[in-house]
Amino acid sequence: MPEGHTLHRLARDLTVAFGGSAVAISSPQGRFADGAAQLDGSVLEDAEAWGKQLFVRFGGDRFVHVHLGLIGTFAVHRDVDAVPDPVGAVRLRIARPAGPTGPAAYADLRGAITCALVTAAERDAVVARSGPDPLRPDADPGRAWDRIRRSRKPIGALLMDQRVLAGVGNVYRAELLFRHRLHPLRPGSTLRVSQWQTMWDDLVELMADGVLTGRIDTVRPEHTPEAMGREARRDDHGGEVYVYRRTGQPCHVCGRTVRTAELEGRNLFWCSRCQPVFRSRAVG
Numbered sequence: 001m002p003e004g005h006t007l008h009r010l011a012r013d014l015t016v017a018f019g020g021s022a023v024a025i026s027s028p029q030g031r032f033a034d035g036a037a038q039l040d041g042s043v044l045e046d047a048e049a050w051g052k053q054l055f056v057r058f059g060g061d062r063f064v065h066v067h068l069g070l071i072g073t074f075a076v077h078r079d080v081d082a083v084p085d086p087v088g089a090v091r092l093r094i095a096r097p098a099g100p101t102g103p104a105a106y107a108d109l110r111g112a113i114t115c116a117l118v119t120a121a122e123r124d125a126v127v128a129r130s131g132p133d134p135l136r137p138d139a140d141p142g143r144a145w146d147r148i149r150r151s152r153k154p155i156g157a158l159l160m161d162q163r164v165l166a167g168v169g170n171v172y173r174a175e176l177l178f179r180h181r182l183h184p185l186r187p188g189s190t191l192r193v194s195q196w197q198t199m200w201d202d203l204v205e206l207m208a209d210g211v212l213t214g215r216i217d218t219v220r221p222e223h224t225p226e227a228m229g230r231e232a233r234r235d236d237h238g239g240e241v242y243v244y245r246r247t248g249q250p251c252h253v254c255g256r257t258v259r260t261a262e263l264e265g266r267n268l269f270w271c272s273r274c275q276p277v278f279r280s281r282a283v284g
C-alpha cells in the first residue's frame, strides 16, 4: 500500500502535468463513466493529498476523490508525443493532447478502491475525518496527541489509524517506532507529550525526504551500507530501513534478530533489545 509521501508526489506530478489546462476525462473501463462525462473538457486546477486521500480539483469546485487502496496505481506520463490508446482496466484517464502549450500528457488510474466525483463539502467531510498529515504545513500534531494519550490501544495500531494520523503506513510505522525505541504494543496512553512531539518532528522530516526521493530511507548516517560496510538492502520497497521486512536479520544497532508479529492484519517488525516491552511503574 502506498504511504503518504507517494500520494504527495502524485499530487505534485498531476499538478505539474495538467494544472491550469482543459483536459479530456474518460473512463475506458466504464466504472467512472458518469463522473468522466461531467468533467470532460473542464480545467484541472490542481491536485492535493491529505494522508492517503488524493483530491484532483476541477473548475467549479468539483473534485475527483481517489484512494488507491492496496493495489491501485495512478501513472502520470508527461512530455509524450501523443496519447496512446488505453491498455487494460483504466478506471480514469486524464489526457491533454499536444498543443501550443507543450507536448501531450496523460494519467491512468487503475485498481483504486475509491474514484468518485465529489463536491467541496464532501471533500471537506473526508478531510475532517482524517488525522493530521505530517506532510501538510497546516497539520496540527496536537489533534493526533489527543487521540493517542486517551487510548489504551497499542501505539503500533494508533500510528496506522488514519483518523489519528494521516499518511503513515506500515514502513513509516515500523521505522518510527524503532527510531524512538518504542515497543509496538506499548499503550498510547503511556506515552509522554514530549515523546510524541519528538516522534512527530521526526516523521515530518522522514516523510518530506520520502517526497523528495520517492523512497523511504530511515537509517541514520552511521547505519548506512557505506558507513557499516554492508550490502545495500534489496527490496522492492527500496530504501534503507532498520526493521521493516528485515525479519530474522540482525538489527543494525545491536545485532539481535529482528522480530515480526501480526497486529490488526498487518505485520509489525521490531528489535526486542532496542524496543523493550513497556512495563508500567504502576504495575511494577
Ligand SMILES: [Zn+2]
Pocket (backbone or CB within 6 Å): 251, 252, 253, 254, 255, 256, 271, 272, 273, 274, 275
Ligand atoms: Zn536492536
